[in-house]
Each structure stands twice: as C-alpha cells, then as structure tokens.
Amino acid sequence: MDELPPLVQRAYEAARRVGFPLTAEESTGTGCACLPATGRFLAMLAASCTRIGELGTGTGIGTAWMASAMPAECTLVTAEIDEQRAAAAREVFADDPRVTVVTGDAFSAISLGGPYDLLFSDGGGGLETLVDLLTIGGRVVMDDVTPLELLAADSPFLANDPKRAFFADPRLVSTEVVLPDLRNALLAGTRTR
Numbered sequence: 001m002d003e004l005p006p007l008v009q010r011a012y013e014a015a016r017r018v019g020f021p022l023t024a025e026e027s028t029g030t031g032c033a034c035l036p037a038t039g040r041f042l043a044m045l046a047a048s049c050t051r052i053g054e055l056g057t058g059t060g061i062g063t064a065w066m067a068s069a070m071p072a073e074c075t076l077v078t079a080e081i082d083e084q085r086a087a088a089a090r091e092v093f094a095d096d097p098r099v100t101v102v103t104g105d106a107f108s109a110i111s112l113g114g115p116y117d118l119l120f121s122d123g124g125g126g127l128e129t130l131v132d133l134l135t136i137g138g139r140v141v142m143d144d145v146t147p148l149e150l151l152a153a154d155s156p157f158l159a160n161d162p163k164r165a166f167f168a169d170p171r172l173v174s175t176e177v178v179l180p181d182l183r184n185a186l187l188a189g190t191r192t193r
Contacts (some may be wrong), residue, residue, distance in 0.1 A: 005068035007092070008039065008061060014088040015059040033058060034122065037179040038143045038186055039065030042120055045139055046070040049117035053133065054078035055106035056122035060089035062143075066120065067099050074098060079109035127166045134191040140172070143186040147178045163187055 004012070012033070015022055021032040034042070039062060046052055046066035050073060054063055057080035067076055079102040080086040086103040093099040102109040107126030110119070114133040119140045121130060134140060142163050151157055157164075167174035167187050174189035 004036070005043075005064065007064040007068045007096075010092045011060040011064040011089070014092050015061060018059060018084055018088045020059045020085060020088075032144075034062035034065065034143065035179065035181075035184060037181070037184075038062065038141075041177065041186065041188075042066050042118075042141060043069035045118050045141065046074070046076075049074050051114065051116050052076040052118045052120070053110045053113060053116040054120045054122065055110055055126075056080065057086060057089045057101055058122065059085050060092045060101070062120055062122055063089065063099060063101075064092060066118070067093065067096060070098070072098075076100070077102060077110065077113050079104060079106040081105060127162060130166065131169050131171050131191055136191055136193065138191050139188060140191070141186055141188045142166075143184070145176070145185040145187055147182070147185040148176065150183065 015033055023032055042062055043065045047069045049070055052066055057063055057078040063078045075098050077100045083103055086101055090101045093101060115135045116133055117135055117138045119133060121142045130140060145163060167189050171191055171193050172189035173192055176185050176187055178185045
C-alpha cells in the first residue's frame with residue numbers, strides 16, 4: 001500500500017515544480033496536498049463511481065488518486081481558483097479525457113455539473129448546498145480536519161466547526177475517519193434522501 005500510482009507521482013512532481021505545499025507544516029494557510037491516506041480512501045470510493053466532482057484541485061494529487069481507481073466510463077470534474085495550480089493539474093491529466101480541470105470558483109464550477117456519486121471538497125465555499133449536488137447514495141468527503149480528541153479545550157472548532165456542522169445535515173449519514181498518523185482526519189457522509 002505504500003506505492004504511489006504513476007498518476008499520483010506525476011501530481012506530486014507538479015506540486016514540487018510550482019511550490020505547492022505537500023504538508024500542513026509547509027502551508028502558509030493556502031492549503032496543502034492531499035495526504036496519501038486520504039488519497040487511498042478517495043481511490044476506494046472512486047472505484048465504483050460514474051461521476052465525481054472535486055472542489056479545490058491544487059495540483060491534482062487527490063484528483064490523481066481518484067482518477068487512478070475510477071472506472072473507465074467515469075468522469076471527474078475538478079475546479080481550482082489558482083491559475084498556476086490549475087495549469088499544473090491540466091498538464092498532469094493532459095492524457096486522460098475523463099478528467100476536466102476548471103479554473104475558477106470551485107463551487108460555481110462544480111454546481112454546473114452533477115449529480116455526483118462522489119464529491120471531494122478540498123476547498124471552496126457553498127457548503128450549505130453541497131448535499132444537493134449528490135445522488136442518493138452519493139458520498140461527500142472533506143479532509144484537513146483535526147480529530148476531535150486532539151482539539152485543545154479552548155479550540156473554537158469545538159463550538160463552531162463549519163465542516164462538522166455541514167455533516168450534521170439530516171440527509172447525510174456521516175462519520176469522522178481518523179487517518180493512520182492519528183493527527184489528521186477526514187469527514188465522510190453518504191446522502192440517504
């Protein structure tokens with residue numbers, strides 16, 4: 001499980017080329033690359049999809065995990081607001097007609113498509129209506145979450161976390177998935193109605 005798919009390796013190379021942070025420690029608050037454990041989780045979900053959307057492409061690392069596992073007939077549309085990152089991602093997926101990289105506001109771009117079997121929200125706004133873009137049985141995943149058990153007692157996220165609040169939507173069955181490093185988590189939900 002430690003080996004990276006070739007497409008993911010290309011996306012990592014693109015991230016290094018444009019200086020996109022690979023870890024939260026390297027980030028200056030503008031996001032960072034999809035962690036390998038999150039990528040493997042996304043790949044597992046993508047393996048049964050026909051339409052995938054992603055909000056916040058970065059240089060395409062999460063996209064590459066999903067594209068590496070999705071069926072041949074599946075399509076993936078991903079949106080990135082930063083032109084340099086979007087251009088780097090377009091290069092990564094230049095040979096894959098199933099993947100479309102859009103430059104611009106992620107929610108606006110994604111809301112034009114759908115419904116989706118899987119949405120990976122790695123940036124962008126519009127959380128309040130994201131569930132509307134899912135098929136019944138469709139899944140939504142958000143990463144870059146600190147596990148509840150690791151939040152400091154005075155953390156504002158204990159009282160007001162927009163991501164966790166989103167997953168309280170009554171149309172979702174949701175859970176927090178703590179990654180193997182035990183320092184990072186993602187939130188995942190399935191639309192039931």
